[in-house]
Amino acid sequence: LSIKSYNLCFLGFGNVNRTLVRLLRDREKELSDRHGVAWQITGLASRRMGWIADSAGLNSSILDDPEKHKFHANEGPALRPSDNVRDWLQAAHADVLFEATSLNVENGQPAIDHIRAALEGGAHAITANKGPVVHAYVQLSEIAAKVGKRFLFESSVMDGVPIFALFRDALPLVKLQAVRGILNSTTNVILSEMENGLSFDAALAKAQALGVAETDASYDIDGWDAAVKVAALATVLMRVPLKPSDVRREGIRKLSPQAVRDAKSAGKRYKLVCRLKRLDDRVEASVQPESLPLTDPLAAVEGTSSIICFQTDIFPELVITENNPGLEATAYGMLADFVRAAESDRVGRT
Amino acid sequence: LSIKSYNLCFLGFGNVNRTLVRLLRDREKELSDRHGVAWQITGLASRRMGWIADSAGLNSSILDDPEKHKFHANEGPALRPSDNVRDWLQAAHADVLFEATSLNVENGQPAIDHIRAALEGGAHAITANKGPVVHAYVQLSEIAAKVGKRFLFESSVMDGVPIFALFRDALPLVKLQAVRGILNSTTNVILSEMENGLSFDAALAKAQALGVAETDASYDIDGWDAAVKVAALATVLMRVPLKPSDVRREGIRKLSPQAVRDAKSAGKRYKLVCRLKRLDDRVEASVQPESLPLTDPLAAVEGTSSIICFQTDIFPELVITENNPGLEATAYGMLADFVRAAESDRVGRT
Numbered sequence: 001l002s003i004k005s006y007n008l009c010f011l012g013f014g015n016v017n018r019t020l021v022r023l024l025r026d027r028e029k030e031l032s033d034r035h036g037v038a039w040q041i042t043g044l045a046s047r048r049m050g051w052i053a054d055s056a057g058l059n060s061s062i063l064d065d066p067e068k069h070k071f072h073a074n075e076g077p078a079l080r081p082s083d084n085v086r087d088w089l090q091a092a093h094a095d096v097l098f099e100a101t102s103l104n105v106e107n108g109q110p111a112i113d114h115i116r117a118a119l120e121g122g123a124h125a126i127t128a129n130k131g132p133v134v135h136a137y138v139q140l141s142e143i144a145a146k147v148g149k150r151f152l153f154e155s156s157v158m159d160g161v162p163i164f165a166l167f168r169d170a171l172p173l174v175k176l177q178a179v180r181g182i183l184n185s186t187t188n189v190i191l192s193e194m195e196n197g198l199s200f201d202a203a204l205a206k207a208q209a210l211g212v213a214e215t216d217a218s219y220d221i222d223g224w225d226a227a228v229k230v231a232a233l234a235t236v237l238m239r240v241p242l243k244p245s246d247v248r249r250e251g252i253r254k255l256s257p258q259a260v261r262d263a264k265s266a267g268k269r270y271k272l273v274c275r276l277k278r279l280d281d282r283v284e285a286s287v288q289p290e291s292l293p294l295t296d297p298l299a300a301v302e303g304t305s306s307i308i309c310f311q312t313d314i315f316p317e318l319v320i321t322e323n324n325p326g327l328e329a330t331a332y333g334m335l336a337d338f339v340r341a342a343e344s345d346r347v348g349r350t
Numbered sequence: 351l352s353i354k355s356y357n358l359c360f361l362g363f364g365n366v367n368r369t370l371v372r373l374l375r376d377r378e379k380e381l382s383d384r385h386g387v388a389w390q391i392t393g394l395a396s397r398r399m400g401w402i403a404d405s406a407g408l409n410s411s412i413l414d415d416p417e418k419h420k421f422h423a424n425e426g427p428a429l430r431p432s433d434n435v436r437d438w439l440q441a442a443h444a445d446v447l448f449e450a451t452s453l454n455v456e457n458g459q460p461a462i463d464h465i466r467a468a469l470e471g472g473a474h475a476i477t478a479n480k481g482p483v484v485h486a487y488v489q490l491s492e493i494a495a496k497v498g499k500r501f502l503f504e505s506s507v508m509d510g511v512p513i514f515a516l517f518r519d520a521l522p523l524v525k526l527q528a529v530r531g532i533l534n535s536t537t538n539v540i541l542s543e544m545e546n547g548l549s550f551d552a553a554l555a556k557a558q559a560l561g562v563a564e565t566d567a568s569y570d571i572d573g574w575d576a577a578v579k580v581a582a583l584a585t586v587l588m589r590v591p592l593k594p595s596d597v598r599r600e601g602i603r604k605l606s607p608q609a610v611r612d613a614k615s616a617g618k619r620y621k622l623v624c625r626l627k628r629l630d631d632r633v634e635a636s637v638q639p640e641s642l643p644l645t646d647p648l649a650a651v652e653g654t655s656s657i658i659c660f661q662t663d664i665f666p667e668l669v670i671t672e673n674n675p676g677l678e679a680t681a682y683g684m685l686a687d688f689v690r691a692a693e694s695d696r697v698g699r700t
Contacts, residue, residue, distance in 0.1 A: 027523050035522065161668065162520035169519050170512035172385065172689040173377050174682075297650065297671070314682045317673035318511065321647070324666045332524075332664045339522040347697035 001036040004345060006338075007055065009043030009092045009123070011085065011114055012100035016128050016155070019331035020098060021063060027335070037342045043092030045085075053091035085110075085117045094118065096341060098334055099127035105224050105244055108135030115151060119143045124341040126334050128155035134231040134244055150344050152337035157229045158183060158306050159325045160333025165340070166320075167237050174312045176237050179276040181308035182301045183229045186213040186220035187252050187272040189303055191289075194260040195269065200253070212304060222251035223272065226287040230274045238276070240283045248286040255289050263291045269299045297321070351386040354695060356688075357405065359393030359442050359473070361435065361464055362450035366478050366505070369681035370448060371413060377685070387692045393442030395435075403441035435460075436467045444468065446691060448684055449477035455574050455594055458485030465501060469493045474691035476684050478505035484581040484594055500694050502687035507579045508533060508656050509675045510683025515690070516670075517587050524662045526587050529626040531658035532651045533579045536563040536570035537602050537622040539653055541639075544610040545619065550603070562654060572601035573622065576637040580624045588626070590633045598636040605639050613641045619649045647671070 008024075010017045024031070024039060031037040040057040052058065089097065097118035101111050108131030115125040115132050120143065127133075132140060133153050144151040154164050167176065182188060189212050193203035204221070207213035219225055227247040234242035252272055260270050273290040276283060292299040297319060301307045307321045322329070358374075360367045374381070374389060381387040390407040402408065439447065447468035451461050458481030465475040465482050470493065477483075482490060483503050494501040504514050517526065532538060539562050543553035554571070557563035569575055577597040584592035602622055610620050623640040626633060642649040647669060651657045655673045662668065672679070 030523055161665065162516070165520040166512070166516070170515040170686070172686050173380055295650070297647070300645070300647065314678055315511065315672060315675060317671075319669075319671035319673065321669040321671070322665060322667070323669065326666065328664055336520070336522050 001033075003032060003036050003038050004342065005038040005040065006095040006342065007042040007093050008039050008096050008098065008338075009045070009053070009089060009094040009118075010041065010098045010100070011043075011045050012102070013044055013046040013049065014100065015327055016100045016330050016334070017098055019327050020100075020334050023328065023331055023335050024338075031339070035339050035342055036346060037339065043088055043094055045088055051085075051088040053088050055091065055093040085114050086121060089118055089121045089123060094121065094123040096124045096126060096338060098338075099125060099129055099132075100334075101129060103129055103131045103219075103228070105131070105219070105228060108132050112136045112140070115140055116143060119147055119149050119151060122147065122149065124150045124152070124338075126150075126152045126337040126341065128153070128330055128334055130156040130228045130232050134228055134235055134242070137232075137235045138241060150337075150341040152340060153232075154337050155330045155333030157232055158308060158320075158322055159329035160331070160336060161306075161320060161322050161329070162333070162336065163233075163308065163320070164236055165336070171312075171314075174314050176310060176312050177278050178311040179230075179233055179237075179274070179308060180298070181274045181306065182271050182298055183274050183306055183308065184220055184223075184226040184272055185304040185306070186217055187223075187226070188301065188305075189213070190221070191252065191255075191260060191270050191272070192302060194255075194257050195264045197257075197261070199257055200255075221253055223249040223287040224251075226272060226274050227285075230276050230285045230287060234276055234283045234285055238278055238283055240278070242283060242285060246285065248288070250288040252289050267294055268292060269294065271298055271301070273298060351383075353382060353386050353388050354692065355388040355390065356445040356692065357392040357407075357443050358389050358446050358448065358688075359395070359403075359439060359444040359468075360391065360448045360450070361393075361395050362452070363394055363396040363399065364450065365677055366680050366684070367448055367450045369677050370450075370684050373678065373681055373685050381689070385689050385692055386696060387689065393438055393444055395438055401435075401438040403438050405441065405443040435464050436471060439468055439471045439473060444471065444473040446474045446476060446688060448688075449475060449479055449482075450684075451479060453479055453481045453569075453578070455481065455569070455578060458482050462486045462490070465490055466493060469497055469499050469501060472497060472499065474499045474502070474688075476500075476502045476687040476691065478503070478680055478684055480506040480578045480582050484578055484585055484592070487582075487585045488591060500687075500691040502690060503582075504687050505680045505683030507582055508658060508670075508672055509679035510681070510686060511656075511670060511672050511679070512683070512686065513583075513658065513670070514586055515686070521662070521664075524664050526660060526662050527628050528661040529580075529583055529587075529624070529658060530648070531624045531656065532621050532648055533624050533656050533658065534570055534573075534576040534622055535654040535656070536567055537573075537576070538651065538655075539563070540571070541602065541605075541610060541620050541622070542652060544605075544607050545614045547607075547611070549607055550605075571603055573599045573637040574601075576622060576624050577635075580626050580635045580637060584626055584633045584635055588628055588633055590628070592633060592635060596635065598638070600638040602639050617644055618642060619644065621648055621651070623648060 043053045118125040189207040190203040231242040268291045393403045395401045461479045468475040539557040540553040577594045581592040618641045
């Protein structure tokens, strides 16, 4: 197996990309032995750090504590500043961009521009961001095909569980007809806590204390996160481009604690359910709280676990459940995408 | 996309291979458009038919009613008889062998010889038979790699659900630590019927009437089918070769209807549970009836449905459930393997 070395660039350097760097380090030998992949980090960028690049490889003190190395004009030639992603990628001689900026539900920017810049500059583009998938999947896939690079986004739905790889690579010729699932952790944790007697606000505070919900959790609570995921599934797996605003969406904000507890007493559980269905000429998509009987596998999904049920023309129902994922799951999805991109290089597939 | 045409040979012509022929016909256009694959059937063989081959393509009247076309010496040159698989594959100019003969638990023969003959003759070998996987996985994989062909067997466990493709292609670098599952339908149906009050014999008769259990169901009832599947998972997914006889095995024959009903009254269900666990230097494998609480996802698996729970170093638990598969699922696994083999040809990967 011949070894190919990759220059890696990380845009956004929060939990996901930091964990990804750790996974890359932990799996260095396996990546080389099994997949013929070597790597060095040549670019780091975040709002705090600014744009850091060194095509000879950033030294590890920067990686260990990047915030100390926020670029200053007097830092010398090794760290080359830039004010835009194209210059930065070029200075880093990037082969792969790991895009982990935060989501823009309305238009997917600036992540779409980042990914386009990477592809047009000759780098694979790997993202954990759902925005580019729902707002520019066709366009970015076409650019990727044209330049012979990959645009991959496995971590954008269900952490790093290979939902997209499953249908793209492992289930050829299978036609997806419908999807049902629970794909948002924040609402799932809040609903469980409300069942246990907490008010909505107290349940939200608890989810925030657990690190599951963000400070501004309205994006989860109002169903946007789930709606973007449903739109991504429709766009990629059903090849029907769908915008988040096309998804009929109802969050859990108006659900009373009494209704949740009453459901529990009646042997049911409220869950924020994602639904997607292929009709003759379009898809029907929704996100809404539903009261489910305990015999429904969706009702058993707790905390940060998630579930997705696929109806297909071959398999009446395939269900994938991810139980208790850690921080690693999302970062792993990007690592696996990197392996897939390297595999494409190896076989010359685009 | 350039089109490559494949000569297909079917060894064993029962439900699985017949359904596969139907799927191939139904998906002819998609196979060509999406995967650059065309095909014709050049070989059919079964105990009843004997060996039928025509490298120019068998005409469809043979396919529609192959038993009418059992080879007779006076049938002319188009149908060339042979008395062994090598001659037959050669006469058929085989590019792909679909091996669907019945399982030999002890030594995997004659399927291993069939597959070896195909690979050494320059054909991809695709099987629904677990025997070659547990008795010759390493050896057949090495031959396949040497000749640049694929040895694939997705349908051997959990019908055609892409368990093997998942770990081989979609979950790179993931280390499988343990497996738990329900992988045998006959015992699952019998246990459900016993819960409903039937005796073991009546439950078995019902499973046979439903077409789930074979006339001689001892292979299922005594846990051999499940044990072979566990051995296949260990051999392929954990890279620890395991023979069916290495699996601690207890069937459901000795389970009394009273015990099954008592469990049900106590809010539990008996299931024939497969377990596999990686230890430092070996694996621990078992198949045995277990009384499971209803909160266990395994307890909810009914009839011909199956479930497999994977513990890995990245994902604490990934669960795949296949609900109510039809006859198509197993045949589909072979079709998908064919697409994978053709994809390997296309990219020159072996």
